[in-house]
Amino acid sequence: MSAFDITGIRQDFPILGRSVRGRPLTYLDNAATSQKPSVVIKALERYYSEQNANVHRGVHLLSEEATTAYEAARASVAKFLGLKEARGCIFVRGATEGINLVAECWGRANLKAGDEILLTQLEHHANIVPWQVIAERTGAKVIVTPVTPRGEVDLVAFKGLLSARTKLVAFAHVSNALGTVNPAAEMTRLAQAAGALVLIDGCQSAAHFKVDVPALGCDFYAFSGHKTFGPTGIGVLWGRPELLDAMPPYQFGGDMIRKVDFAGTTFREAPERFEAGTPDISGAIALGVALEYVMPIQTAAHAHEQRLLAAATERLKAIKGLTIVGEATEKVAVISFNIVGGHPHDIGTLLDADGIAIRTGHHCCMPLMKHYGLSGTARASFAFYNTLEEVDRLADSLEKARKMMA
Numbered sequence: 001m002s003a004f005d006i007t008g009i010r011q012d013f014p015i016l017g018r019s020v021r022g023r024p025l026t027y028l029d030n031a032a033t034s035q036k037p038s039v040v041i042k043a044l045e046r047y048y049s050e051q052n053a054n055v056h057r058g059v060h061l062l063s064e065e066a067t068t069a070y071e072a073a074r075a076s077v078a079k080f081l082g083l084k085e086a087r088g089c090i091f092v093r094g095a096t097e098g099i100n101l102v103a104e105c106w107g108r109a110n111l112k113a114g115d116e117i118l119l120t121q122l123e124h125h126a127n128i129v130p131w132q133v134i135a136e137r138t139g140a141k142v143i144v145t146p147v148t149p150r151g152e153v154d155l156v157a158f159k160g161l162l163s164a165r166t167k168l169v170a171f172a173h174v175s176n177a178l179g180t181v182n183p184a185a186e187m188t189r190l191a192q193a194a195g196a197l198v199l200i201d202g203c204q205s206a207a208h209f210k211v212d213v214p215a216l217g218c219d220f221y222a223f224s225g226h227k228t229f230g231p232t233g234i235g236v237l238w239g240r241p242e243l244l245d246a247m248p249p250y251q252f253g254g255d256m257i258r259k260v261d262f263a264g265t266t267f268r269e270a271p272e273r274f275e276a277g278t279p280d281i282s283g284a285i286a287l288g289v290a291l292e293y294v295m296p297i298q299t300a301a302h303a304h305e306q307r308l309l310a311a312a313t314e315r316l317k318a319i320k321g322l323t324i325v326g327e328a329t330e331k332v333a334v335i336s337f338n339i340v341g342g343h344p345h346d347i348g349t350l351l352d353a354d355g356i357a358i359r360t361g362h363h364c365c366m367p368l369m370k371h372y373g374l375s376g377t378a379r380a381s382f383a384f385y386n387t388l389e390e391v392d393r394l395a396d397s398l399e400k401a402r403k404m405m406a
Ligand code: PMP
Pocket: 031, 032, 093, 094, 095, 096, 097, 124, 126, 127, 172, 174, 175, 176, 201, 203, 204, 224, 364
């Protein structure tokens, strides 16, 4: 077996064996959502066939087992993020909910008129709109760091925009639209030196390389399970426990309370503080299984993906009239592109006829598209289970599409 057994890995993902429109599925829409290995699918089934019970409540065996599995999943999340302690890991629906939680709970309590929230031009709408809304409510202001033509955050501008007014800096670890890997540790250090807290949107990083939260030094980190080979409906917000404990909760109910009395109610600390009600137990357990699946292969998977990125970049660049949007020095295996004379949507439709799934449109990054003067792009995004053969299939199909659109 080679260091990275791609054949064995592909067999772990049942969906990769299906055909689409009479062709083998070539799934290159991993930035939208990743596929799930059998261990994750089986974990969901096993939970409902053998363990289903509510957590943290029962004295009976099933409830104990479900609670143990749920908390073991939290421990897996902590390990995945390089953390010694799991307490700051809150199960949420996904990155969107994690970012909204911080905007609502931290923002509402800590922002005021004159404060600034610094973002970047390449953020996903999920890391723009919650800040816009909380800024409107508190009188704070959203400031935007520009990106360079290559699709990298302009670090000189970033430094220049930081000031004593900056209370929070939020940015994507990796751009979903371009694949740019931001210098997250450096940006964090600069922001904190200016006195700001830092939230990193890790939605697109967690699936591609080892994330080490302590090394990044950030204050909050959010990612979605479904982009990290786990189920939909589950994700993680990590926050520094002392920050979380000082934040007022935003959903109230079972499990998050310490004591309820009509005279007044007290709340628990993190993580329960932000997990009101029955959580997505099966989703959390299956996410834990997904992360345990990924962790041992992360280094080899990243190297494999970088080979796919290099091969795909070379082949796509050779296609007449094709322009790659975003050519950062450090990228994950995501390629955004346009072809002269073809709308991204047409490219996507023509590729679909060959069984190739890509994403087209603004990728929930309208401000970034505006910066490039584009309405959208076509985007091929790879995962470690993709192959060099699929890179060839993509390039061949694009060549065919180009001719049809010409
Ligand atoms: N941030 C980034 C960078 C993303 O790519 C996405 C999903 N496309 C999100 C946030 C939101 O993730 P979710 O929809 O899973 O909450």
